[in-house]
Amino acid sequence: MSDLKGKVAIVGIGEVPTGRYPDTAAIYHAIEPAKQAIKDAGIDKDEIDFVMPTASLFSPPFNTELVTARIVEELGLKNCKKNCQIFAGGASSSCGLQMAGSLIATGAANYVLYVHAERLGTGVTAQGGIDLFSTAGISLEWEVFYGQHYSAVAALTTTRYQYETGTTDEQFASVCVSNRKWAELNPNAFFRKPLTIEEVMASKMLSTPLRAKMSNMLFDGGSAFIVTSAERAEDLPNKPVYVLGESGRVTHFVFSQEPDLTRFGWAEAAKEAFEEADLSPKDIDVAEIYDSYPIYQVIAFEELGFCERGEAGEIFLRGDTWPGGRIPCTTDGGMLSKGHIGAGGGVSLMVEAARQLMGKAGERQVKGARFAVETATGGTYMDSQVTILGTEIP
Amino acid sequence: MDMPKKPVPIVSPWAKPFWDAAREEKLILQKCKDCEKHVFYPRIACPHCFSEDVEWVEASGKGTVYSYTVVTNNAPSAFIQDMPFVIAIVKLQEGVQMLTNIVGCDPKQVQCDMPVEVTFERLDDEFTLPKFKPVHKE
Numbered sequence: 001m002s003d004l005k006g007k008v009a010i011v012g013i014g015e016v017p018t019g020r021y022p023d024t025a026a027i028y029h030a031i032e033p034a035k036q037a038i039k040d041a042g043i044d045k046d047e048i049d050f051v052m053p054t055a056s057l058f059s060p061p062f063n064t065e066l067v068t069a070r071i072v073e074e075l076g077l078k079n080c081k082k083n084c085q086i087f088a089g090g091a092s093s094s095c096g097l098q099m100a101g102s103l104i105a106t107g108a109a110n111y112v113l114y115v116h117a118e119r120l121g122t123g124v125t126a127q128g129g130i131d132l133f134s135t136a137g138i139s140l141e142w143e144v145f146y147g148q149h150y151s152a153v154a155a156l157t158t159t160r161y162q163y164e165t166g167t168t169d170e171q172f173a174s175v176c177v178s179n180r181k182w183a184e185l186n187p188n189a190f191f192r193k194p195l196t197i198e199e200v201m202a203s204k205m206l207s208t209p210l211r212a213k214m215s216n217m218l219f220d221g222g223s224a225f226i227v228t229s230a231e232r233a234e235d236l237p238n239k240p241v242y243v244l245g246e247s248g249r250v251t252h253f254v255f256s257q258e259p260d261l262t263r264f265g266w267a268e269a270a271k272e273a274f275e276e277a278d279l280s281p282k283d284i285d286v287a288e289i290y291d292s293y294p295i296y297q298v299i300a301f302e303e304l305g306f307c308e309r310g311e312a313g314e315i316f317l318r319g320d321t322w323p324g325g326r327i328p329c330t331t332d333g334g335m336l337s338k339g340h341i342g343a344g345g346g347v348s349l350m351v352e353a354a355r356q357l358m359g360k361a362g363e364r365q366v367k368g369a370r371f372a373v374e375t376a377t378g379g380t381y382m383d384s385q386v387t388i389l390g391t392e393i394p
Numbered sequence: 395m396d397m398p399k400k401p402v403p404i405v406s407p408w409a410k411p412f413w414d415a416a417r418e419e420k421l422i423l424q425k426c427k428d429c430e431k432h433v434f435y436p437r438i439a440c441p442h443c444f445s446e447d448v449e450w451v452e453a454s455g456k457g458t459v460y461s462y463t464v465v466t467n468n469a470p471s472a473f474i475q476d477m478p479f480v481i482a483i484v485k486l487q488e489g490v491q492m493l494t495n496i497v498g499c500d501p502k503q504v505q506c507d508m509p510v511e512v513t514f515e516r517l518d519d520e521f522t523l524p525k526f527k528p529v530h531k532e
Binding site: 127139143146148155157159205208254 | 467483507
């Protein structure tokens with residue numbers, strides 16, 4: 001828990017559509033959403049005094065050229081005091097928001113630009129992507145040489161969870177269907193054609209019981225948000241999206257060391273975040289749950305307290321999480337349908353949470369959304385990060 | 395397509411005894427002399443109590459499958475030729491968990507909580523990997 005409740009807010013958002021852009025340089029995916037976010041916030045670009053990008057995975061040189069200052073230069077920011085990278089893999093969104101919020105709350109910064117860019121769709125080949133993710137966050141000392149990679153990581157989690165709860169393959173497939181229903185309504189999503197459980201179940205087996213269509217696909221993309229104080233936010237055009245509560249747990253680095261493959265640290269993190277916000281899962285209008293594979297969306301959904309353990313599969317299957325459902329979940333389509341853009345998977349969800357609360361989600365707008373929860377997790381699900389946002393301060 | 399060479403463990407100096415023993419087909423673990431807990435993977439100091447008084451002990455080599463998966467498609471390049479193969483997390487009797495492969499059986503026979511025991515597979519002159527196989531009832 002922190003002391004940020006109601007003190008800081010997201011005031012501007014930007015995003016480029018997820019896709020494959022071989023003719024564009026990666027920096028485009030940072031600059032375009034950053035420009036959009038500054039415009040959306042209704043501030044002068046020279047008011048940005050802290051630029052905080054996250055790292056990209058597709059190309060080490062993109063990071064080591066210290067692209068942080070390049071963003072300042074490309075945007076022509078004249079009063080930027082600091083630029084530094086904040087990276088926690090897929091959990092970068094939550095960590096970045098907390099860092100940005102803390103700088104704002106202490107007066108160390110006035111406007112923080114948080115931005116992410118990735119080129120996993122065209123910066124690496126398909127097999128190159130698999131190979132990259134057989135080492136990114138997977139221990140070179142203890143796991144890489146057993147053939148470990150991300151499909152297998154998700155499959156190991158799914159196998160144990162199914163053994164303990166009886167959740168079926170079809171119920172996991174329904175998570176993909178639920179996210180696709182949202183992606184159909186999202187112009188920034190890559191996969192927008194309807195998807196059925198039968199199609200998911202007919203797709204090729206990767207690592208039992210995980211099938212190809214239960215796996216995210218890698219794309220190019222980028223998104224950005226701007227954080228400032230609640231006081232400044234009140235004078236800006238968007239409805240301020242206040243940080244109401246947040247917490248997290250780091251539970252492992254080497255995947256095999258995770259003490260509970262079916263829970264991770266979600267329940268503890270969620271309890272603290274909800275307590276800080278003075279809210280319960282019942283109050284939440286939109287749940288933006290990190291979904292690189294169905295299993296992680298199911299576990300977080302349950303451990304956050306939206307239902308009892310073992311019930312999420314049925315809830316996703318019967319449509320409670322779909323557009324118009326009782327608990328709208330992962331409303332941009334998530335990594336499963338919008339597309340996986342590295343650390344940006346989480347940043348996209350944070351931007352989507354803010355977008356829903358600002359009332360700017362177009363066709364997929366959840367009517368009257370006041371409170372949202374966003375979750376994120378990095379590497380091999382090494383941490384469980386929970387952020388609660390709202391347009392009111394309970 | 396040429397198969398890339400299999401990756402080998404990157405060895406930290408304090409983990410070297412583990413790999414030296416594995417080459418001799420022995421599974422050893424660190425054990426803290428102060429809090430008496432077993433430690434895997436090898437650490438500079440005990441992660442439970444920070445004691446640096448950590449000794450190497452031979453492990454029972456017996457455990458159970460915490461979870462497993464049979465890899466049938468989209469493996470990392472160096473492992474494509476091995477498909478189908480089983481990746482598993484094994485819980486050892488000593489209370490530690492490790493990633494491994496389950497070998498010596500039809501991949502379809504692997505189950506959660508199934509008893510297994512260590513076996514060794516030579517990777518090259520320097521490295522022999524501890525793997526696990528089902529415990530066959532006598």
